[in-house]
Amino acid sequence: MIESRNNIRTFGSGSPTLLFSHGFGCDQSMWEPVANRLADSFRIVLFDHVGAGRSDLSAYDKAKYASLDGYARDVVEVARSIDTPDLVFVGHSVSAMIGALAAIEAPDLFKQLIMVGPSPRYIDDGDYSGGFDEQQIEELLEFLDNNHLGWSAAMGPAIMGNPDRPELGERLTNSFCSTDPDIARDFARATFFSDNRADLSAVPVPTLVLQCSEDIIAPVEVGKYVAENVPDSSFVQLEATGHCPNLSAPDEVAQAIRHYVRS
Amino acid sequence: MSGPDPTEDLLDLYENAPCGYLSLAPDSTIVRANRTLLGWLDLSADDLVGKPLRDLLGTGGRIAYETHLAPLLRLQGFVYEIALDLRCDHGLVPVIANASEKRDESDNHLFTRLTLFRAEDRRKYERNLLEAKIRAESEAEQRDREAELREQFIAVLGHDLRNPVAALKAGTDLLKDSGNLGTEDREIVTFMDSTLDRSIELINNVMDFARGRLGSDISLDLQPAPDLDRKLETVIAEAKAARPDRDIRSEIAIDTSVECDPDRLAQLLSNLLSNALHHGRHDAPVMVKAITTRDELEVSVTNSGTPIPANVLETLFQPFDRGSKQGNHDGLGLGLFIVDQIATAHGGRMEVVSDEGGTTFKLVIPSKESE
Numbered sequence: 137m138i139e140s141r142n143n144i145r146t147f148g149s150g151s152p153t154l155l156f157s158h159g160f161g162c163d164q165s166m167w168e169p170v171a172n173r174l175a176d177s178f179r180i181v182l183f184d185h186v187g188a189g190r191s192d193l194s195a196y197d198k199a200k201y202a203s204l205d206g207y208a209r210d211v212v213e214v215a216r217s218i219d220t221p222d223l224v225f226v227g228h229s230v231s232a233m234i235g236a237l238a239a240i241e242a243p244d245l246f247k248q249l250i251m252v253g254p255s256p257r258y259i260d261d262g263d264y265s266g267g268f269d270e271q272q273i274e275e276l277l278e279f280l281d282n283n284h285l286g287w288s289a290a291m292g293p294a295i296m297g298n299p300d301r302p303e304l305g306e307r308l309t310n311s312f313c314s315t316d317p318d319i320a321r322d323f324a325r326a327t328f329f330s331d332n333r334a335d336l337s338a339v340p341v342p343t344l345v346l347q348c349s350e351d352i353i354a355p356v357e358v359g360k361y362v363a364e365n366v367p368d369s370s371f372v373q374l375e376a377t378g379h380c381p382n383l384s385a386p387d388e389v390a391q392a393i394r395h396y397v398r399s
Numbered sequence: 400m401s402g403p404d405p406t407e408d409l410l411d412l413y414e415n416a417p418c419g420y421l422s423l424a425p426d427s428t429i430v431r432a433n434r435t436l437l438g439w440l441d442l443s444a445d446d447l448v449g450k451p452l453r454d455l456l457g458t459g460g461r462i463a464y465e466t467h468l469a470p471l472l473r474l475q476g477f478v479y480e481i482a483l484d485l486r487c488d489h490g491l492v493p494v495i496a497n498a499s500e501k502r503d504e505s506d507n508h509l510f511t512r513l514t515l516f517r518a519e520d521r522r523k524y525e526r527n528l529l530e531a532k533i534r535a536e537s538e539a540e541q542r543d544r545e546a547e548l549r550e551q552f553i554a555v556l557g558h559d560l561r562n563p564v565a566a567l568k569a570g571t572d573l574l575k576d577s578g579n580l581g582t583e584d585r586e587i588v589t590f591m592d593s594t595l596d597r598s599i600e601l602i603n604n605v606m607d608f609a610r611g612r613l614g615s616d617i618s619l620d621l622q623p624a625p626d627l628d629r630k631l632e633t634v635i636a637e638a639k640a641a642r643p644d645r646d647i648r649s650e651i652a653i654d655t656s657v658e659c660d661p662d663r664l665a666q667l668l669s670n671l672l673s674n675a676l677h678h679g680r681h682d683a684p685v686m687v688k689a690i691t692t693r694d695e696l697e698v699s700v701t702n703s704g705t706p707i708p709a710n711v712l713e714t715l716f717q718p719f720d721r722g723s724k725q726g727n728h729d730g731l732g733l734g735l736f737i738v739d740q741i742a743t744a745h746g747g748r749m750e751v752v753s754d755e756g757g758t759t760f761k762l763v764i765p766s767k768e769s770e
Contacts, residue, residue, distance in 0.1 A: 166470055279459035279462075
């Protein structure tokens with residue numbers, strides 16, 4: 137049930153098991169380049185958050201996924217469904233915080249956390265600089281309203297009403313990142329209006345922060361803030377630029393993960 | 400030489416095409432833009448080349464570029480039909496953009512190429528559609544809320560009316576049993592008693608209706624009902640007692656124990672019977688028939704009288720339809736609506752035949768024979 141709800145895919149072999157979690161925007165394909173590079177020495181688990189990729193859209197619950205806690209509950213369930221004593225969670229972007237919440241909820245399930253481009257709060261607040269103000273987040277929501285990125289409204293009800301007919305969920309053009317516009321909007325709100333600064337000090341497992349330069353979504357200062365506030369943490373500055381090093385610099389990211397997990 | 404030169408000037412096509420061209424390095428730095436685009440933005444090439452793409456985008460566009468468009472370009476090599484607003488000194492230039500990655504033989508990313516179409520009117524049109532959709536949705540939501548409130552009110556009203564009516568009914572029951580009533584008194588009490596029965600039925604209808612509208616459909620307690628015939632007989636006996644002046648005949652022949660909700664079917668029969676007694680000719684009998692065929696259960700009520708006009712037949716089972724202009728009505732017109740709901744909830748249907756020979760309402764439900 138959880139397997140199909142979150143479209144879980146497992147491959148590779150070795151220990152520990154790496155559980156990759158995608159952020160706001162696309163789906164598990166974001167992690168494929170990195171995961172493929174690590175599959176020779178680790179067991180790999182990829183999944184889609186509910187509402188993204190090929191997850192079961194009929195499992196989407198507006199109230200549950202209005203905050204990151206709903207997604208974190210799912211991560212705990214996914215982690216529990218993987219039967220291994222050595223599980224390392226690797227979260228990109230907002231999934232870094234989703235992983236932190238999951239680890240706080242169920243510390244025994246996770247051995248380490250790896251956060252790629254994390255941000256505990258995107259909106260500026262007093263001395264804290266998250267990089268955005270509320271007006272700018274509203275602009276993003278407007279962009280999402282104007283761009284459905286290959287999502288066809290007619291598909292929504294068809295997929296929702298026919299979970300037993302997966303052929304109706306076949307991908308369309310631009311479909312890697314296509315999401316029901318309403319769900320994309322909800323996820324954008326849950327992501328960009330989140331504030332998990334207070335949770336950082338409660339992260340119970342060793343944590344690695346991987347930080348890009350010129351990342352407008354999660355600037356360097358924000359990544360450092362995370363590393364400073366998580367008790368047992370390391371900070372690694374990547375050569376890569378932008379917000380998606382898992383796609384733009386998969387070699388470097390895979391290397392950094394391998395090094396941290398093996399050391 | 401005569402005629403136009405057949406060769407197109409490709410450099411000129413690039414620079415002055417009726418669309419904008421923009422090329423980015425893999426790190427999203429602008430490396431080239433055509434003259435058309437520079438003209439839209441009122442910039443020179445020097446202003447633009449070397450700048451990051453994000454300088455041209457609003458915040459929404461920037462976040463979307465990082466979270467959606469850049470990943471899509473990496474994953475599938477192209478993105479089509481993106482609505483963007485380009486920022487420049489004189490405001491925003493709304494465009495529709497297609498983008499693709501130029502890669503070398505070993506799949507290394509060389510450039511990202513964007514083709515941009517100015518789309519002021521189209522984007523305005525889309526925005527208007529979007530606003531209209533949002534407005535329509537919020538109005539519909541408002542209407543739903545109001546309707547729900549009204550229906551909740553109906554449900555509460557129905558519920559609150561139950562107790563006083565039940566008290567009156569208990570009173571008439573006591574009076575009926577008392578030995579010292581004169582003949583005339585007894586007639587009055589019998590009349591009051593049947594009026595109260597009718598009131599209770601109306602209240603139950605209102606509450607069923609409100610429940611149905613509030614999302615909880617008519618609830619069924621499906622069970623093998625070997626005593627269905629007795630339940631139906633009771634309804635007929637009650638009707639006879641309430642209307643001793645009327646001739647009510649019945650033929651009950653139910654062989655199998657049909658899986659159904661016997662109380663709901665009794666309610667259905669009670670509704671049909673009370674309609675027949677109301678609308679049928681008072682000097683002619685009302686006939687109740689309940690039979691099982693090989694795979695169906697049929698319950699029908701027939702009365703004589705003026706046929707129901709064809710146009711009324713069409714809407715007979717809708718709520719608040721009162722068989723219009725037939726006069727002599729009471730109640731909200733919910734009875735047949737609920738009858739129909741009960742039939743549907745059983746996976747069955749209602750059939751009506753109305754002509755000079757009489758009016759028959761017939762319930763037909765599949766009789767799943769229970770073990």
